[in-house]
Amino acid sequence: MTLDLLNSWEETYKKGQLTLWIFLSLKDGDKYVDEIKSFIENMSNNTISCEEQSIYRSLRKYLHLDIVEFNLKEGNKGPERKYYKLTELGDNLLNQFIERNINLFYDEKIKKLLKKEIK
Amino acid sequence: MKTTITKPLVQFILVTTLLTILFRISLSELLNNQLWNLVFIPPVIYFILMYVSGRFFGIKEYEYLPIGDIGFRFHLSTFVVFFTISYSMSYLEYMSSSEPRGIIDTTLLIWGILLFSHFVFYQKFKRNNIKGINKEDIFD
Numbered sequence: 001m002t003l004d005l006l007n008s009w010e011e012t013y014k015k016g017q018l019t020l021w022i023f024l025s026l027k028d029g030d031k032y033v034d035e036i037k038s039f040i041e042n043m044s045n046n047t048i049s050c051e052e053q054s055i056y057r058s059l060r061k062y063l064h065l066d067i068v069e070f071n072l073k074e075g076n077k078g079p080e081r082k083y084y085k086l087t088e089l090g091d092n093l094l095n096q097f098i099e100r101n102i103n104l105f106y107d108e109k110i111k112k113l114l115k116k117e118i119k
Numbered sequence: 120m121k122t123t124i125t126k127p128l129v130q131f132i133l134v135t136t137l138l139t140i141l142f143r144i145s146l147s148e149l150l151n152n153q154l155w156n157l158v159f160i161p162p163v164i165y166f167i168l169m170y171v172s173g174r175f176f177g178i179k180e181y182e183y184l185p186i187g188d189i190g191f192r193f194h195l196s197t198f199v200v201f202f203t204i205s206y207s208m209s210y211l212e213y214m215s216s217s218e219p220r221g222i223i224d225t226t227l228l229i230w231g232i233l234l235f236s237h238f239v240f241y242q243k244f245k246r247n248n249i250k251g252i253n254k255e256d257i258f259d
Contacts, residue, residue, distance in 0.1 A: 060184050
């Protein structure tokens with residue numbers, strides 16, 4: 001029962017998380033799609049799994065909206081790769097999102113609640 | 120421009136061109152041979168194939184980049200292709216004598232009104248999007 005509820009909650013919770021993780025990976029530095037995918041999987045302890053196609057689709061939208069841009073750089077082998085990075089708009093957007101939605105969790109009272117086990 | 124004339128749209132235009140030519144030729148042939156009972160077949164097949172083609176390439180377009188005016192761009196393309204081919208065939212006298220130019224003019228007028236209505240609807244939709252992408256589709 002608990003596991004089913006948890007899975008259901010997580011499924012809803014994770015929807016929409018991909019954007020935040022993509023932006024965080026680009027804040028960490030310029031990356032190509034494989035690196036973005038690895039970053040997200042590693043940093044989220046594999047709780048967020050994403051298909052390359054989903055990342056490409058999101059990046060196409062962000063490119064169109066000038067949230068990200070890319071530079072072509074030589075890969076180790078094979079053709080040139082697109083290294084994506086946040087634009088000034090993207091950086092601004094992420095900072096404001098963090099300030100409005102993530103920083104709440106750094107409030108002492110919330111931090112205590114998160115650590116406290118519910119009995 | 121790259122997000123307006125996309126690969127799926129170009130493919131759709133090519134298929135529309137082919138289907139419209141086949142539709143025009145088959146309709147004229149049936150009219151020339153006075154097969155009045157069968158003249159409903161080309162428009163029905165044309166409508167079904169155009170619907171399937173529009174849906175197929177429209178979904179491909181949406182998956183590539185969900186620009187909100189997909190429907191309007193596909194509609195406008197169909198309109199332009201249909202009347203370019205129809206008037207060209209009429210001018211080159213490839214059409215049946217049972218299809219006077221006036222029929223194409225009337226179709227152009229009625230369809231033009233529908234296209235304009237679609238444009239007005241699209242303009243209203245634009246209020247809920249950012250650079251053509253519906254706000255709900257940006258961070259889905």
